[in-house]
Amino acid sequence: MFKWMFILLSLVSVNALADNESLSIETRLPAGFELAFPNESNIQPEISDFTVLNFVPMSNEEGERWVVITVTNTASGRRTLNQNHLMALVADGSRIHPQALSQSVLANETLSIVINFGMSKFPLLNVYSRTEK
Numbered sequence: 001m002f003k004w005m006f007i008l009l010s011l012v013s014v015n016a017l018a019d020n021e022s023l024s025i026e027t028r029l030p031a032g033f034e035l036a037f038p039n040e041s042n043i044q045p046e047i048s049d050f051t052v053l054n055f056v057p058m059s060n061e062e063g064e065r066w067v068v069i070t071v072t073n074t075a076s077g078r079r080t081l082n083q084n085h086l087m088a089l090v091a092d093g094s095r096i097h098p099q100a101l102s103q104s105v106l107a108n109e110t111l112s113i114v115i116n117f118g119m120s121k122f123p124l125l126n127v128y129s130r131t132e133k
Helices: 002-022
Strands: 050-061 062-075 079-080 085-089 102-105 110-119 124-128
Touching: 050 124, 062 079, 062 124, 102 110
Parallel strands: none
Antiparallel strands: 050 062, 062 110, 079 102, 085 124
16 A cells, blocks of 8 residues: 555656646747846857847746747858857846757758757846847
């Protein structure tokens, strides 16, 4: 009897832990919502040929931060998107790059990918690239 109760409690505990690791879509700020965090160190992504069309922030109770991002390669040739081409604005005002990333994108191709931004107590408010030359 105690063996079965232990097994049942173990399964419930494992299931509860798995729920903490599942990602949930976060609420996004409305379009046009302006933020004015200072960027005194002028932290920016590297200039690239990638334009961020949209993103969906996701997180879990452990503080993992992920996004599904849709980018377009505006170049006339194949380019490789890497972690230095993207940046996120975090709700504490900091700016962070995603974890290691290398994604080949064809000329003028639009692609959605899932990207890991690591752990943070604060949610991601914006994800962006820099295309001006």
